[in-house]
Amino acid sequence: MASYLVTGSSRGIGHELVRQLAAKPASEVSTIFATSRSVNAPLQELADQHPGRFVLVPIDVTDQDSIKKAVETVESVVGDNGLDVLINNAGSANPTRSDLNDTFNVNVTGPHVMIQAFLPLLRKGATKRILNISSSVGSIAKQPVYRELPAPSYKITKAALNMMTVLYSQELADEGFTVFCVSPGWLKTDAANAHADLPVGTGVEGVLGMVRSSGVEANGKFLNIHVPGWENNPGLNQYDGKELPWYGLMYGSSVY
Template sequence: MATYLVTGSARGIGHELVQQLAAKPDTEINTIFATSRAENARLKALTEQYPSRVIFVQLTVGDESSMRNAVPIVETVLKVKGLKGLDVLINNAGVVGSAYASEMADLDEIFHVNVTGPHRMIQLFLPLLRKGNEKKVINISSSVGSITRQPRYKDFPAAAYKITKAALNMLTVVWAQELAKEGFTVISQNPGWLQTDEANAHADLPVATGVGQILEIARKTGQEGNGRFLNIHVPGWEKKPGLHQYDGKDLPW
């Protein structure tokens, strides 16, 4: 029975991750720490529906004191439940930021959340992850962070997002190399372009589809996947024309 911690759980991909994890059998999932800046109505509904399984922890990615304060809370819950450690950390929280390079006055701020934030989450929760059975870190990246694929995304207006996701991919590789001898699996995942809200209603896939694939990849990927940049697989999307394809293969850096 695995224990998960998910950042950015109040909405979008993060909320769907918690919801799908909570619905899995007791033999597969024990506890999900759903972290967010605040507990909104949707997240509160999940904690009330699964009171012994979904634990809300206030945590703002990028806020050092908030991240530090969350560690002993998670550790205490694990001890009370008689659990050894944390099995899977999913670094999901992120922000988009400036659309064009000429507008990037906020790059430092976006970098702090999208790159430094996940880095500090790994550092701070590493002692608990070392005590876990699965020892997995899943960094939610994006295919638009691929430098190789930038010619096709040239007109996609998300400059700060692209830059920070490329940096997050390197962060994944560096941590994967450092923790490999300890049996860790650290991967970047492309979740696909998902219909997370009204602004993304025209996106490729329902959020449930992408999240289901994220969790399936996280479940089945072991040390052979350490340090890789993995794409989701959606039947019919392997060679579909357009910006995005979802073939389940490694994405180029």
């Protein structure tokens, strides 16, 4: 029985994460803290369907005051049991070059501040898992594959998020934490991504499966979801459940 906190839960991947978590039995998922800058109708509907177990918490990951207030709210619910799983999902994917600072604040500084703020509660939790939602386009090694995709600030910040994940995994390893990042795949989250590879439910199911099954052996790793039949897809993306080679440039068969 674990408690989860998910950022950016009002839409897309974040909303599907909290929806699937709420569908799990209480014996598996005790409390879901669904955080977002504002509450929309689908999020409120989930809260109404799962009173007491599904907790709406206002958070803007670029606003440290809102995060501080959120910690107080979560602590008032979990008490000495602490928080088991933190999923840093909130992100920005604006494809322009001029927004690098804003994108960095959401995609990198936001998760960093969230981890720092919730670490005392996570230390009290039984599971001690921190998952950062990343993307395969943040892999330096795979940039020859994704060269034509026009999202420089997104790529840069996801690469930085991967490095931040490794640093926290090293810092917290002796305390029994598992800190890792997962690429959920290119998902059909909205009309703009209607031609994406996978339904959002498929990607999120893969992510949550990794949260449940991954122990300390996943600490510091950048993982890909597994979707049967997509292991050797000839297109841009493959979903083989393995580590993504994020740290070097690929020349031929070598990684430098």
